[in-house]
Amino acid sequence: LLPPLPPHKHTVTMALRVLVGCKRVIDYAVKIRVKPDKSGVVTEGVKHSMNPFDEIAVEEAVRMKEKKIAKEIVVVSCGPAQAQETIRTALAMGADRGIHVEVPADQMDTLQPLHVSKILAKLAEKEAADVVMLGKLAIDDDSNQTAQMTASILDWPQGVFASKVEKTDAGLTVTREVDGGLETIKINLPAVLSADLRLNEPRYATLPNIMKAKKKKVDKVKPDSLGVDLSPRIKVVAVEDPPVREAGQTVADVDELVGKLKEKGFSS
Numbered sequence: 001l002l003p004p005l006p007p008h009k010h011t012v013t014m015a016l017r018v019l020v021g022c023k024r025v026i027d028y029a030v031k032i033r034v035k036p037d038k039s040g041v042v043t044e045g046v047k048h049s050m051n052p053f054d055e056i057a058v059e060e061a062v063r064m065k066e067k068k069i070a071k072e073i074v075v076v077s078c079g080p081a082q083a084q085e086t087i088r089t090a091l092a093m094g095a096d097r098g099i100h101v102e103v104p105a106d107q108m109d110t111l112q113p114l115h116v117s118k119i120l121a122k123l124a125e126k127e128a129a130d131v132v133m134l135g136k137l138a139i140d141d142d143s144n145q146t147a148q149m150t151a152s153i154l155d156w157p158q159g160v161f162a163s164k165v166e167k168t169d170a171g172l173t174v175t176r177e178v179d180g181g182l183e184t185i186k187i188n189l190p191a192v193l194s195a196d197l198r199l200n201e202p203r204y205a206t207l208p209n210i211m212k213a214k215k216k217k218v219d220k221v222k223p224d225s226l227g228v229d230l231s232p233r234i235k236v237v238a239v240e241d242p243p244v245r246e247a248g249q250t251v252a253d254v255d256e257l258v259g260k261l262k263e264k265g266f267s268s
């Protein structure tokens with residue numbers, strides 16, 4: 001008689017450990033100002049918050065825990081000291097513990113998705129994560145690269161732009177928002193996911209949960225200790241404001257509109 005097979009790491013009965021990436025970015029409601037030397041945007045004295053797509057990622061992880069699909073949620077933020085506030089927000093929403101990957105403020109401008117992906121991949125292995133859950137996009141760099149590169153480095157399947165995630169026997173069924181419709185895929189675990197806008201509506205942290213979050217554990221790690229070199233691979237040449245929109249004109253009727261369009265060189 002053959003000895004029984006050792007249990008597979010990812011059976012349905014086993015709840016998952018979810019690693020969530022949360023970036024501290026300039027708040028979405030802030031009017032962005034470009035630095036006069038065009039080297040970047042003004043960040044000093046500007047309100048920052050958790051990247052909105054990362055709130056959706058945290059919410060999804062918390063719902064997985066509430067459904068007993070997840071057993072632990074570890075939130076990671078790579079950033080300056082204030083990234084701890086972002087971690088605390090995620091902890092107040094229901095994450096269990098945090099990892100602050102310390103990136104000095106003056107290196108944040110050159111921190112790129114490849115660096116973050118290497119860090120997240122290392123931590124996913126170290127923490128024995130089953131799911132890496134990210135936002136689809138950081139609203140400051142608009143890269144939409146980190147989830148895909150993290151999956152590639154780990155050689156794990158990816159379900160990006162997720163608008164629905166369900167646990168199935170073999171792994172996950174992910175509905176993805178693609179151009180003009182939805183795509184449903186089945187992927188095995190471990191896997192990397194990225195949250196799209198319609199995945200859920202994130203909860204607000206309640207005051208008691210904000211208080212509880214203060215007691216949760218947040219470890220600090222330096223990128224070097226994970227073997228990740230943060231030297232920049234891309235040079236930003238110039239950052240410029242979008243062109244200012246010119247004032248509109250009111251026209252009396254269609255003939256006048258057509259006349260004006262012709263003046264501007266538009267033809268039918």
Ligand code: AMP
Nearest residue numbers: 021022078134135137138143144145146
């Ligand atoms: P991006 O590829 O830069 O658009 O970022 C996509 C996602 O990667 C974000 O929504 C976050 O979940 C994650 N991410 C990017 N940068 C960081 C960071 N500095 N710390 C933690 N997570 C990050």
